[in-house]
Amino acid sequence: MDSGVAGMTSVEIIVFKPQHLDDVRALWEFTEGIGVRDNETDERILVFLERNPGMSFVAISGSKLIGSVLCGHDGRRGYFHHLAVNPDYRRYGIAELMFDASMAALAADDIVRINVVAFSDNELARGFWTGVDCVERNDLSVYSRDV
Numbered sequence: 419m420d421s422g423v424a425g426m427t428s429v430e431i432i433v434f435k436p437q438h439l440d441d442v443r444a445l446w447e448f449t450e451g452i453g454v455r456d457n458e459t460d461e462r463i464l465v466f467l468e469r470n471p472g473m474s475f476v477a478i479s480g481s482k483l484i485g486s487v488l489c490g491h492d493g494r495r496g497y498f499h500h501l502a503v504n505p506d507y508r509r510y511g512i513a514e515l516m517f518d519a520s521m522a523a524l525a526a527d528d529i530v531r532i533n534v535v536a537f538s539d540n541e542l543a544r545g546f547w548t549g550v551d552c553v554e555r556n557d558l559s560v561y562s563r564d565v
């Protein structure tokens with residue numbers, strides 16, 4: 419896939435492979451709005467990628483990793499995690515390209531609906547998710563605990 423973004427080395431959207439993990443972690447570290455928990459070890463991320471092959475993507479410009487998304491499903495619903503684009507490359511449609519690639523992979527597995535959890539004060543997340551036609555649900559609560 420090629421974005422053809424004007425004024426920028428063309429951006430490739432490719433499947434997130436284990437060898438991208440270090441660069442993705444570096445992106446997460448300086449991306450506000452991404453809450454990476456201590457228990458999200460490399461091993462756990464690799465398990466996620468293995469369980470959901472071809473659904474998570476990275477964006478590459480030249481040799482630089484500038485975006486990533488984790489996507490998977492449980493057989494019923496699709497889920498997105500840790501969507502991030504380097505601040506220098508935002509509002510060029512790069513997140514949407516990764517999202518579209520993941521949505522195509524979900525559709526190929528007959529998944530018909532997705533859910534996304536974001537911090538409620540994350541305006542970038544709100545702008546993006548509503549910008550790609552997701553409806554913000556105010557009638558639901560998210561419940562979490564450790565196993």
Ligand SMILES: CC(C)(COP(=O)(O)OP(=O)(O)OC[C@H]1O[C@@H](n2cnc3c(N)ncnc32)[C@H](O)[C@@H]1OP(=O)(O)O)[C@@H](O)C(=O)NCCC(=O)NCCS
Pocket residue numbers: 449450451452500501502503504507508509510511512513514515535536537540541542543544545546547548549550
């Ligand atoms: C959210 C994020 C990934 C969006 O990346 P991006 O590449 O800039 O997004 P895109 O350019 O693909 O945006 C696609 C559409 O989403 C909407 N959108 C994206 N960012 C927006 C913003 N800041 N405000 C309003 N709408 C926005 C727009 O409709 C946009 O289309 P348009 O530019 O033609 O109007 C990026 O801002 C980011 O990394 N934020 C920090 C991490 C984060 O909060 N991630 C979400 C976790 S749930």
